[in-house]
Amino acid sequence: MALTEPRPFLTSLFEAAVMAADPYAAIRAHLPARPKGRTVVVGAGKAASQMAAAFERLWDGPIEGAVVARHGPIEKCERLKVLQSAHPVPDEAGLAASSALLDLVEGLTADDLVVALVSGGGSALLPAPPNGLTLEDEIVVNRALLASGVPISAMNVVRKHVSRIKGGRLALAAAPARVVSLVVSDVPGDNPAFVASGPTVPDLSSLDEAREIVSRYAMALPERVMAHLSGDAARAPNPDDRAFAGNEVHVIASASVSLEAAAARARESGIEAMILSDAVEGEARDIGRMHAALAREVALRGRPFARPVVLLSGGETTVTISKDYGKGGRNSEFLLSLALDIDGVPGIDALAADTDGIDGSEDNAGAFADGASVARMRATGVDPRAHLARHDAWSAFSASGDLFVPGPTGTNVNDFRAILVR
Numbered sequence: 342m343a344l345t346e347p348r349p350f351l352t353s354l355f356e357a358a359v360m361a362a363d364p365y366a367a368i369r370a371h372l373p374a375r376p377k378g379r380t381v382v383v384g385a386g387k388a389a390s391q392m393a394a395a396f397e398r399l400w401d402g403p404i405e406g407a408v409v410a411r412h413g414p415i416e417k418c419e420r421l422k423v424l425q426s427a428h429p430v431p432d433e434a435g436l437a438a439s440s441a442l443l444d445l446v447e448g449l450t451a452d453d454l455v456v457a458l459v460s461g462g463g464s465a466l467l468p469a470p471p472n473g474l475t476l477e478d479e480i481v482v483n484r485a486l487l488a489s490g491v492p493i494s495a496m497n498v499v500r501k502h503v504s505r506i507k508g509g510r511l512a513l514a515a516a517p518a519r520v521v522s523l524v525v526s527d528v529p530g531d532n533p534a535f536v537a538s539g540p541t542v543p544d545l546s547s548l549d550e551a552r553e554i555v556s557r558y559a560m561a562l563p564e565r566v567m568a569h570l571s572g573d574a575a576r577a578p579n580p581d582d583r584a585f586a587g588n589e590v591h592v593i594a595s596a597s598v599s600l601e602a603a604a605a606r607a608r609e610s611g612i613e614a615m616i617l618s619d620a621v622e623g624e625a626r627d628i629g630r631m632h633a634a635l636a637r638e639v640a641l642r643g644r645p646f647a648r649p650v651v652l653l654s655g656g657e658t659t660v661t662i663s664k665d666y667g668k669g670g671r672n673s674e675f676l677l678s679l680a681l682d683i684d685g686v687p688g689i690d691a692l693a694a695d696t697d698g699i700d701g702s703e704d705n706a707g708a709f710a711d712g713a714s715v716a717r718m719r720a721t722g723v724d725p726r727a728h729l730a731r732h733d734a735w736s737a738f739s740a741s742g743d744l745f746v747p748g749p750t751g752t753n754v755n756d757f758r759a760i761l762v763r
Contacts, residue, residue, distance in 0.1 A: 347690035347761050348709055350610060354603040354651065354759045355706075355747070359696055361602035362525060362752040364388055365395040367593035368458075373521040375402050378452030381518070382406030382421055383442045383511065385467050386460025386537050387697045388525050390415035390423045391751035393458060397421060406445055408458055409438040409466045414749060429702070431468035431483060436476050439469035439506050442540075446511065449518035455541075457511070457520060461527025461697070461753040463537025464497065469506040471569060478563050479503060489558040490661030492622050493528050493535065500538040501577045502551040503566060508577030509534075509543025509585065516584035526595040527696075527755040529620035529656040533590050534580075542590050543580040551575070595619070596655035596754045599696065603653055603759065612761070613650045621656035621756070625671040626729060628658050629678030632760060636689050637682070639762040648688070652760040660732060667733025670701025672756055673708050673744075677734040679760075680710040681725055687712050688763040694745050697753035701735070705746045707757075708738040717741040 382404055384392060389408040394416040397404070407422035412434075415423050426435030446455055470479045482503055486496045501508025512520045520541050528535040534544030552570055555562060562570075569575050578584070596619040604614035617635075621628055632652070639646050646652075658671045669677075672693040683689045694700065694707030718725045721740040728737040738744050 347763070351690060351692040351709070351759050351761060354606055355692060355694055355757055357606035358599035358603040358757050359750045359752060361599045362594035362696065362754045364392040364525065364752060365398070367525070368392065368395050368523055369399055371523055371591045371593050372399055373454065373456065373589070376452060376454035376519070378450055378454070380404045380454045380456065381445055381449065382408065382456045382458065383445055384408035384458030385463035385540065386525065387411055387428070387462035387753040388460035388751055389458060390418065392460065392523070392525070393418050393421045393423060396456065396458060407441055409435070409442070409463070411462060411466060416751065426466045428462050428465040429483070429487060431465050431476065431480055433476065435466050435468045439467045442511060443506060443514055446515035446518065449515055451517040453518040455515045455518050455520040457522040457541040459522055459537050459541065460525040461536060461755065463540065464500050464507065467506050467537070467540060469504050471503065471505050471574065474503070474565055474569055478566050481563055482566055485560040485562060488662050489560055490624060490659045491554060491558050492659065493657050494532070495554045497535045497538040498546040499551045499554055502548055502570060502575045504538070506540050507538035509539055509541065509580070510578060512541035512588060513578050513582070513584050520588040522590045524590065524592050525752060525754065526592050527657065527753045529622050531592050531595045531597065533592050543578045543582070543585060545580060548576050594752065594754055599754045599757070600653050600655050607651045615646055615650055615652050617652055617654040619655040621654050621658065623658055625658035625660050625674040626678035629675040630682050632758065633679040633682035636760050636762055637686055640686055640688050649761070649763050652762070654758045655754070655756055657755045662732050665731050667728065667731050668701070668703055668735035669732060670695065670703070672700040673705070673734035673738055674729070674732060675758070676708050676710045677725060677729050677737055680714040681729065683712050684715040685712055689760065691760040692745060693756070693758045696750060696755060696757050698748050698750040703735050705735065705744040707745045709743045709745055714741055714743060
């Protein structure tokens with residue numbers, strides 16, 4: 342592919358990254374053995390229906406169960422139910438879906454197998470407030486976490502202590518059945534206990550840590566929630582609990598694998614690729630400036646990498662919102678910040694997108710940017726710096742015609758960033 346066609350090139354890298362996280366191929370490599378008893382499938386996440394459909398095609402035996410996907414287009418299943426609920430803010434449908442999954446694993450025996458199909462986004466899709474709390478309480482907690490700027494790992498520490506299903510509680514409810522969790526990771530570091538707040542995977546994070554996170558980020562939570570967090574009932578199961586003995590957890594797709602696939606695709610096109618990290622965290626606009634500084638250094642000084650080169654990174658950035666905010670997600674905010682810092686610099690083209698195909702709540706996965714993006718925005722009357730200040734990157738890129746809209750992909754290994762320096 343010619344270097345004069347940067348956007349098709351960058352799009353091909355995104356497609357390679359998504360293809361590497363294809364649920365069918367990933368599940369096929371990790372199929373568990375058939376049990377003596379029943380096989381019950383449960384799951385949740387942005388890739389839930391695609392994972393369920395793939396498992397149906399691959400499983401040689403009777404199955405039953407349900408998974409929970411976000412509202413919108415889904416992959417149809419023949420033997421498994423696909424329930425739908427809201428993301429990123431939970432709704433009543435999610436409450437009913439959580440109860441349905443808990444009912445499915447009730448009364449199982451040691452001869453039965455539970456297959457948990459888990460992907461990113463499951464935290465919001467599975468609201469299950471503990472006794473004494475309401476769905477509205479969990480919604481307030483979720484909104485407070487999203488607005489706080491807290492890293493995803495810390496979000497999940499709090500979430501799993503305000504739930505009847507997260508933090509391994511779904512697997513605990515399935516005991517003594519064996520639980521095999523197949524996880525598409527969307528979290529930096531690929532800790533499966535943090536994906537969808539680990540409904541079937543407990544971890545060692547403690548109630549004290551959850552309380553400290555709430556305090557450190559000054560989250561305004563309802564009094565009922567604070568009272569719950571102050572009591573022992575909030576404690577999540579410990580991974581050393583004998584109920585989890587014999588369970589298996591497999592991370593079947595991740596940002597690391599997807600970035601390697603994108604790098605291979607770039608090299609096939611004759612462009613060297615450098616993977617900066619698959620676990621980048623931090624404020625999206627700050628990470629954007631850091632990437633921009635590196636790209637400028639390569640473009641203007643030929644260091645630390647020689648041109649042409651594509652810089653790849655993954656992970657999950659955060660956006661700490663203010664009261665006055667517009668449209669957009671963390672990838673478009675990252676890219677608007679980067680666009681401002683490469684303004685007027687030739688030879689830099691970038692794509693930032695969420696691998697699930699949706700960045701925030703709009704219909705775009707992210708956007709493209711280059712050294713002329715800011716000029717294009719200003720030519721339409723848009724002040725990009727003002728839009729960045731009020732978290733309105735979607736509107737800025739919409740005005741310049743730079744949105745990237747591939748549609749839902751059916752998988753989710755989090756942020757994908759590719760910066761081509763020619």
